[in-house]
Amino acid sequence: MPDLPDVTFPRDRRIDPSVRSVLVPHWSNLAPEDVVDGVTSMRRTLIDCMRNLPLEESVPIADSAVRAGDITSPALVRLAASMRGRGRRRAMAVAAMATAAAANAYESTLRAIASTVPGLNVEPQRPIRIADGRVLHPDLLDERLGIVIEAESFTWHGETAALTRDCARYNAFVTQGLIVIRFSWPQVIFRPAYVVEVLANAVALAHRHANVARGAPAYAA
Template sequence: MYDEDRRAHVAAAREAADRYGGVVCRVSAAMALEWEVRAIPFRPQITIPRHRRLKGIDLSAVQVRRMNLAPDQVDGAITTKPRTVIDCLRWLAFPAGLCVADSALRHGFPEDELCRLAATAKGPGSVMVRRVVRHADRRAANVFESALRAICISVPGLCVEPQVPIGGEDFIGTPDLVDVRLRMAIEADSFAWHGTREGLVADTRRYNAFVVHGWLVLRFTWDDVMLRPAYVREVLVEAVAAQTDGGADETPGYQ
């Protein structure tokens, strides 16, 4: 379903860019590059030159940004990969930006180039760019996992890494997210992954093995991660307190 929606959105964005003399940008451009994103925009996103008038553009059907892009920032009908990633990280909220950054790295965008873009970023959103890049990780398996990690990052005392094998020579499994110090294994639990009896049996045995070997296993659904992040954060805060014998966290909630 996501692939069908992505193709439809990208086609609409390309059509709008062609009709209004612009280029596909931001999240729409990320999708055109086949980078996974946290959420498909309600409207296609395009950039048009500053001198171009908005008259005749249906702003209820397309999101328009007016600015002059340099020739080396445009590749055909879309912004280049560097321009696309920096735009997304500059203007998106942290969880959505992290999803784009992880995806870009996963699809081969050079990590050193991403770091260079962050180091040279100036103006509005540059602080967010550097924050996202500091946490971006190509090991993230998918958007679901990236979004869950974004919540984890907001929890004091919790330091997770994606896709860390557990058990050494006596390999148990590779959870989505792991805090080695706290012995916490955090899973982005997909219904699709458990769509077969074999998948359910394998994961149930794996979770049991983690617990038997002293790991706290937490499982979160797509709906909770994407729609109820405050609940996810609350559970994580309580889990960290339990694992460290600490008190309740009084820091501001997840945004």
């Protein structure tokens, strides 16, 4: 939950400075269809989030809307393209990234951060066929560089059986010749600069990695 609610006022509305202690003000002349039961509509909320929020916050929201079926990816792109004025370019970038393939908001946040690393182009849940014929879906994969990025948490790996499965998954990726990078939730949420630094180093390593010269590993169709 945000620390303070976001409230939109008409453009000509003046507010007392003290109000900022209890809310985050925005100014816009909302159309009647932009307000439903006293709050902004889904469409308007998406516009405001894509326009105003940083990438690591707006991408998870856009992904969640597409994943929940509230809007399709093409419709989201059209919505961003219909915008005018400040923030349109940012909104179009967010809409272009939005996908229902992302497993959750945590993974979407990591993907948003990864998108800022030069030379890195990751996709969520891309299938990889490993040596024994099984197909695994890493959280994020750069197919060209052979980099797997995993978003780890105690929720899914806190028990012995889950940890064992996670180790087997990690070993399968590594023995496939992939570079595997793992991040914890606190690192992704509170230390994005660290995430960027590690991923930039991974990109540099991949360019020296034998897999780049030989071509990417075999992936599932």
